[in-house]
Amino acid sequence: MKIDDIRQVLIIGSGTMGQQIGFQCALSGYDVALYDMEQGILDNAMDRINRLANSFVSDGRLTKEAAEEVMEKIRTTIDAEDAGKKADFVSESVPEDPELKGRVFAQFNKICPAHTIFTTNTSSLIPSMFAEATGRPGRFAAFHFHDVRFNNIVDIMPHPGTSHETLELIKAFADRIGQVAIVLQKENFGYVFNAMLMELMKSAQSLAANNVASIEDIDRAWMGVMHTQVGPFGIMDSIGLDTVWKVTDYWANILKDPQAIANAAFMKKYVDAGNVGVKTGKGFYSYPAPAFGEPGFIEGKQS
Numbered sequence: 001m002k003i004d005d006i007r008q009v010l011i012i013g014s015g016t017m018g019q020q021i022g023f024q025c026a027l028s029g030y031d032v033a034l035y036d037m038e039q040g041i042l043d044n045a046m047d048r049i050n051r052l053a054n055s056f057v058s059d060g061r062l063t064k065e066a067a068e069e070v071m072e073k074i075r076t077t078i079d080a081e082d083a084g085k086k087a088d089f090v091s092e093s094v095p096e097d098p099e100l101k102g103r104v105f106a107q108f109n110k111i112c113p114a115h116t117i118f119t120t121n122t123s124s125l126i127p128s129m130f131a132e133a134t135g136r137p138g139r140f141a142a143f144h145f146h147d148v149r150f151n152n153i154v155d156i157m158p159h160p161g162t163s164h165e166t167l168e169l170i171k172a173f174a175d176r177i178g179q180v181a182i183v184l185q186k187e188n189f190g191y192v193f194n195a196m197l198m199e200l201m202k203s204a205q206s207l208a209a210n211n212v213a214s215i216e217d218i219d220r221a222w223m224g225v226m227h228t229q230v231g232p233f234g235i236m237d238s239i240g241l242d243t244v245w246k247v248t249d250y251w252a253n254i255l256k257d258p259q260a261i262a263n264a265a266f267m268k269k270y271v272d273a274g275n276v277g278v279k280t281g282k283g284f285y286s287y288p289a290p291a292f293g294e295p296g297f298i299e300g301k302q303s
């Protein structure tokens with residue numbers, strides 16, 4: 001199989017990420033089938049993809065006509081047979097559960113042609129956790145997106161059984177859809193960027209939970225030295241403190257690390273108070289105008 005043989009892309013799961021990945025593939029000229037369990041979910045997904053396309057028009061990345069053409073390349077279906085029988089490339093974005101992901105791939109393994117490449121957009125799992133369950137481990141790897149609205153970095157993470165041909169095809173496909181691929185040489189929880197981000201968040205949480213410095217000063221230190229517009233606590237607010245707490249708590253329980261347990265307790269106070277960041281208007285900072293975005297924040301001279 002050659003990269004030009006990939007024409008039809010199947011997106012399994014039409015939530016936050018399935019919408020973005022489907023849009024990005026259609027934007028690059030691929031015919032996209034968006035599959036989910038209910039038509040209402042798919043209708044909602046199409047509304048959101050339409051909004052995404054309109055935002056590309058507003059900021060000049062697409063003309064109105066081009067945006068309409070992109071939308072025409074995306075179709076929805078709740079019929080697995082219809083979704084999978086002509087797919088050349090599959091990107092799965094169902095919820096983060098290895099058993100569910102394995103089950104969904106096993107279902108599509110029976111439907112898709114033998115040449116179809118299977119990829120998972122998992123954020124915290126590794127592909128070998130459900131490679132055998134896919135029924136075609138050689139044609140399967142992780143292909144992980146961050147946020148196509150703001151960046152074009154993707155991770156490609158093969159498992160030990162991924163074939164060389166599959167890896168090369170996924171790399172070529174990433175290039176065709178305008179993404180810069182970070183290709184892992186071995187499996188690693190959190191890929192590359194998320195692995196670094198987790199460490200940064202853990203250090204920042206430990207500093208605050210141990211009362212070493214204030215939240216603002218920790219962010220100020222990072223932003224001032226690294227010349228960034230946001231620090232670790234601002235980043236956590238935008239991810240969502242509920243999500244950050246879940247991940248922190250999950251690993252604290254697995255590793256039984258006392259500092260991670262203290263960090264999880266520190267995060268939970270915010271979650272229990274319903275202050276989970278940008279999406280609720282309050283987290284470590286208040287939104288839409290957080291203090292770290294005001295002039296003079298780094299100098300500690302805000303009005």
Ligand SMILES: NC(=O)c1ccc[n+]([C@@H]2O[C@H](COP(=O)([O-])OP(=O)(O)OC[C@H]3O[C@@H](n4cnc5c(N)ncnc54)[C@H](O)[C@@H]3O)[C@@H](O)[C@H]2O)c1
Nearest residue numbers: 013014015016017018036037093094095096121122123145
């Ligand atoms: N949200 C993020 O920022 C982000 C970033 C990178 C990777 N991811 C990963 O992407 C995956 C999806 O995350 P999301 O945030 O898009 O989740 P989401 O909850 O927004 O969407 C999941 C979708 O999968 C559908 N679904 C559930 N079971 C299904 C099934 N059996 N068959 C078909 N569809 C099914 C749901 O109806 C829903 O529409 C997860 O593995 C997550 O770890 C998420």
